Amino acid sequence: MNRKQRIMLIRIIISALMMVILSFIPAKGALRFILYMIAYLVVGYDILLKAGRGIANGQVFDECFLMALATAGAIALAIYEKSGDYTEAIAVMLFYQIGELFQSYAVGKSRKNITELMDIRPDYANVEKDGKLEKVDPDDVEIGSVIVVQPGEKVPIDGVVIEGYSTLNTSALTGESLPREVHEGEEIISGSINMTGLLRVRTEKEFGESTVSKILDLVENASSRKSRSEDFISKFARVYTPAVCIAALLLALLPPVINLLSGVSAMWEVWVYRALTFLVISCPCALVISIPLSFFAGIGGASNAGILVKGSNYLETLSKTKIVVFDKTGTLTEGVFEVNGIHHNIYENEKLIEFAALAESSSSHPISKSLQRAYGKEIDRNRVKDVEEISGNGIMAKVDGLPVACGNDKLMCRLGLDPVPCHSIGTIIHVAVDGRYAGHIVISDVLKSHSAEAVKALKNIGMKKIVMLTGDSKKVAESVARTLGVDEVYSELLPADKVSKVETLIEEKAKGESLAFVGDGINDAPVLGRADIGIAMGAMGSDAAIEASDVVLMDDDPMKIVKAIKISRKCMGIVYQNIVFAIGVKLICLLLGALGIANMWLAIFADVGVMIIAVLNAIRALFVKNL
Amino acid sequence: MKKTYNIDVDCAACANKMEDAARKTEGVNNCTVNFMMQRMIVEFEEGSDRKAVMEKVRANCKKVERDCEVYI
Numbered sequence: 001m002n003r004k005q006r007i008m009l010i011r012i013i014i015s016a017l018m019m020v021i022l023s024f025i026p027a028k029g030a031l032r033f034i035l036y037m038i039a040y041l042v043v044g045y046d047i048l049l050k051a052g053r054g055i056a057n058g059q060v061f062d063e064c065f066l067m068a069l070a071t072a073g074a075i076a077l078a079i080y081e082k083s084g085d086y087t088e089a090i091a092v093m094l095f096y097q098i099g100e101l102f103q104s105y106a107v108g109k110s111r112k113n114i115t116e117l118m119d120i121r122p123d124y125a126n127v128e129k130d131g132k133l134e135k136v137d138p139d140d141v142e143i144g145s146v147i148v149v150q151p152g153e154k155v156p157i158d159g160v161v162i163e164g165y166s167t168l169n170t171s172a173l174t175g176e177s178l179p180r181e182v183h184e185g186e187e188i189i190s191g192s193i194n195m196t197g198l199l200r201v202r203t204e205k206e207f208g209e210s211t212v213s214k215i216l217d218l219v220e221n222a223s224s225r226k227s228r229s230e231d232f233i234s235k236f237a238r239v240y241t242p243a244v245c246i247a248a249l250l251l252a253l254l255p256p257v258i259n260l261l262s263g264v265s266a267m268w269e270v271w272v273y274r275a276l277t278f279l280v281i282s283c284p285c286a287l288v289i290s291i292p293l294s295f296f297a298g299i300g301g302a303s304n305a306g307i308l309v310k311g312s313n314y315l316e317t318l319s320k321t322k323i324v325v326f327d328k329t330g331t332l333t334e335g336v337f338e339v340n341g342i343h344h345n346i347y348e349n350e351k352l353i354e355f356a357a358l359a360e361s362s363s364s365h366p367i368s369k370s371l372q373r374a375y376g377k378e379i380d381r382n383r384v385k386d387v388e389e390i391s392g393n394g395i396m397a398k399v400d401g402l403p404v405a406c407g408n409d410k411l412m413c414r415l416g417l418d419p420v421p422c423h424s425i426g427t428i429i430h431v432a433v434d435g436r437y438a439g440h441i442v443i444s445d446v447l448k449s450h451s452a453e454a455v456k457a458l459k460n461i462g463m464k465k466i467v468m469l470t471g472d473s474k475k476v477a478e479s480v481a482r483t484l485g486v487d488e489v490y491s492e493l494l495p496a497d498k499v500s501k502v503e504t505l506i507e508e509k510a511k512g513e514s515l516a517f518v519g520d521g522i523n524d525a526p527v528l529g530r531a532d533i534g535i536a537m538g539a540m541g542s543d544a545a546i547e548a549s550d551v552v553l554m555d556d557d558p559m560k561i562v563k564a565i566k567i568s569r570k571c572m573g574i575v576y577q578n579i580v581f582a583i584g585v586k587l588i589c590l591l592l593g594a595l596g597i598a599n600m601w602l603a604i605f606a607d608v609g610v611m612i613i614a615v616l617n618a619i620r621a622l623f624v625k626n627l
Numbered sequence: 628m629k630k631t632y633n634i635d636v637d638c639a640a641c642a643n644k645m646e647d648a649a650r651k652t653e654g655v656n657n658c659t660v661n662f663m664m665q666r667m668i669v670e671f672e673e674g675s676d677r678k679a680v681m682e683k684v685r686a687n688c689k690k691v692e693r694d695c696e697v698y699i
Contacts, residue, residue: 004637050693053693057690057691063640100638103638104637104638107639111663111665114663115664220664220666221668223661223663223664224659224661224664224666224668226659234643237640237643284640285638285639285640288638288639288640288643289638289639289640292639292662292663293639293663296663
């Protein structure tokens with residue numbers, strides 16, 4: 001609580017105590033009026049002052065003015081009726097102030113919580129000077145300087161490790177809880193937390209250009225891009241208050257006049273009282289506060305899960321996604337070659353891989369590399385002899401004294417063997433051992449482990465169409481599409497074709513639906529820009545992707561797309577709940593007030609209650625862990 | 628040209644009022660008030676004197692919401 005809030009709290013308590021005490025003092029007439037007025041002024045003097053100033057500045061429909069008018073009106077009625085019942089007016093003011101206090105406290109608190117959640121800003125960098133560590137502002141560190149990151153500290157600037165070994169916690173950046181190991185020579189990204197060892201890092205970028213600065217910039221500016229719901233609310237608030245005031249005026253004048261004309265008693269007090277009740281309900285605060293707070297919490301929660309949404313408007317569009325278009329390589333697949341199958345082998349899988357990896361051990365071809373990776377153990381070069389590379393065919397070598405041949409069909413034919421053709425998609429490596437055909441190994445770009453699951457989950461959450469675009473060959477594309485369960489696939493596309501394909505898909509979709517394009521941001525920036533929502537994956541460190549997309553997934557797990565859509569839907573759900581709930585309760589109160597069923601007490605309780613519930617509901621958008 | 632200023636304002640409705648007031652100020656092309664981050668992003672008209680415009684923005688904001696502050 002800040003000073004302002006504390007003073008307010010004290011005023012509320014004093015006024016409330018006075019009310020309790022006054023109810024036991026049988027003061028009458030002028031004395032009673034004066035005593036109650038003191039309680040009234042203690043809690044509401046600032047409102048009255050603000051109301052006066054508002055009128056001076058031409059701000060007639062100011063909420064302070066309305067509260068002042070409503071309470072002053074109620075006091076005037078009490079004097080007119082000689083009832084001496086000032087409690088109602090003071091209670092209205094009291095509850096109004098309690099509501100305002102709660103709002104400012106709760107909003108301030110959640111604002112702080114959310115910003116803390118997103119706070120990955122490093123405060124300093126350690127620079128070594130004369131053998132001593134000196135803490136400096138990260139802004140002052142030049143490119144190429146050497147900084148030291150101790151265990152427990154944040155990496156302040158992007159760079160390369162020149163000395164040391166450690167594990168990094170990247171969860172603030174990616175939402176991934178598994179720590180990442182780093183060695184000498186590896187790039188590390190600012191914003192991650194060094195967990196175990198001391199690292200010496202040569203900076204590669206300035207602080208302002210480092211990942212952490214870019215992300216902070218993006219997240220902090222996100223809530224400045226207002227969504228349509230927010231615009232709707234600020235427009236609504238602008239119309240709502242004057243409309244209710246005019247209604248109140250009509251309510252105060254019309255029925256009594258009609259009564260008079262038709263010869264019945266005018267009942268001015270009744271209708272003026274009902275009109276004053278209207279004024280109490282006229283403040284649009286619950287709406288105006290809870291909608292931006294919901295978006296803010298949604299964006300905060302998402303960024304904590306490694307999903308950066310660039311604006312409330314994108315969160316809104318994302319929630320309407322019905323078509324998801326994927327780029328294949330690097331998005332649904334890993335983009336690196338891996339052993340993907342071993343068929344017709346006469347040895348065990350491991351043994352066949354071992355033969356192939358050893359035979360190919362002297363080659364640095366990507367395919368040989370992938371075989372060596374699949375083997376996974378240290379390669380003992382002494383076991384390999386007489387390596388002979390036959391260009392365009394493969395490799396022949398002696399492994400443990402046995403002649404081994406690895407290569408394509410041609411190599412097998414050359415050796416007089418009959419290779420078994422493969423139905424799988426990819427590069428096929430046939431292996432012959434000791435003059436016999438020993439099977440073949442399929443090497444291809446592997447699917448990400450979660451791709452199929454993600455496609456299925458997307459369909460489960462109501463996507464109408466999952467489309468895959470790729471520059472790859474038709475055969476590969478169709479096989480990938482079949483495995484993953486993608487609905488439509490377009491292959492052999494150039495980057496420009498992808499844009500036009502997405503444009504066609506956008507034209508075809510129904511109104512009110514949106515199309516999301518998911519890419520890795522490497523060569524599909526134009527497509528990311530063209531789609532209703534461009535989602536860039538695995539974007540850590542790739543500036544182009546961060547620039548071009550609307551939603552940035554910090555790691556490259558396709559399941560995150562599902563999560564992003566779920567988060568956006570939850571957030572929009574809360575936004576709509578708050579809109580409907582707040583407007584609904586206000587309308588009901590207005591109706592009940594007009595009919596004379598609701599009195600001022602109910603009106604103020606409804607007003608403050610709706611606000612409290614709406615604010616608490618808005619904060620719910622922050623919790624996205626279990627989506 | 629766009630520039631971001633820190634502000635201090637208590638309620639969201641007041642923030643909207645400030646946004647309106649700032650937009651109507653001469654020399655301001657557009658303005659967004661971000662209540663959550665307590666920031667005001669002002670887009671100035673070409674060739675306007677930023678400092679003078681911001682003084683006017685502050686005065687106009689104070690007119691609609693006395694408790695607010697714009698840190699220039």
